Amino acid sequence: MRPREHYEQQLEGLHTELRALGQMVIVSITRAIAALRQQDIEAAKQIIADDDRIDQAQYRLEEHALVVMATQQPMARDLRRIVAAIEIASELERIGDYSKGIAKITVRHGDQPLVKPLMDIPQMAEQAINMLGTALDAYVNEDAAAARKLSNADDTVDDLVSHMRSGLIEMIQSDPSVTSRAVDLLFVTHNLERIADRTTNIAERVIFIDSGAIVELNS
Template sequence: MTARTHFDQELEKVHLHILKMGSMVEEAIDKAIEALVKQDEEMADAVIDGDDKIDEMEVFIENECVRLIATQQPIARDLRIIFTAIKLITDLERIADHAVDIAKNTKRLVNEVYIKPLIDIPRIADIVKHMLRDALTSYINTDVDLAMRTCKLDDEVDGLHAQIYRELIALMLEDPRNIKQATHFLFISSYLERVADHATNICEWVIFVETGEHKDLNA
């Protein structure tokens, strides 16, 4: 077995772990939004409690990456792939933190009658999950085109977030009793917007793997 083949095999293992971490993170976002919609406190608690496992996963993958650099001493593109893995799991971990943020806000809302049916927040969550999945796929397949397309969805998310913001301010102005609830929704929407930023970061890393250049597409 050549060293090169060994590196590829080890890399594939890292990629499988990243995919697993990605699906855990996606599920955390999913459950956080479901808990919010259903006002399900138990489910919100499950998201908060589940974060430790995602943190452990991050540390595990980090250690694998460091081991791979130390033992295989990759250069050029191979080094950039590992390097990107290290950066990417930081973004995944932060996305999971935002799922926890959403769950914490949800817990404050479980006993309230919602001032409006939740439509736009689940919609923004759907786009954001879609971005996350495509960002990870673009990494695994080093698909720069997909990475570029995925970044563009960030504008849609920013637009939706701005719209949600305006609506919530209007609801607060309409009736002061809406204020507390609306500020929670405001924060939840801003967390989802941040998740989209992290997915965009991942896409930027994919472009970096191929080109060796890091472009800031969040601006």
């Protein structure tokens, strides 16, 4: 096997690991929102426990990427591809932490009724998950155009967060007895907002691979 072919195989291995890590995170978000809606404390506890798998997958990917850098000594675009993989893995691990944070809220207050129907929160989560899938596909395909479009999707999440936040604040003002549970939902919306922000960070890495330029999509 020629050196370049071996190198490309190593890069494809990184892509495979990153896709797997991304899928683990997407499943975690999906499960966290489902546990919240159903007030399923046991499911939420399992999500928290499973976060260690995400952490370990990130460490393995970073180690693999560093081995490729050390053995292949990539330059220019190839180096940017590998550095981006490390940075994206870090963003995914942090997104997993936000998912775990949502699960912790369910554990804390899962034995109490929700203060309002969660129509906006699942919609936010779906938008954030779709963004994350698009960003990961953009990385694998090195599709900077698709990555740039995620800025608009992030704006949509921000609008949903603003609407949800206003409603919860009004609820607290009209009925202080729900403050604790309403504040928890405010934290959930914040976590989903941060998931979307982290996803735009991933998109920025894709643009960096393509052009070497540092672009802020959610400024």
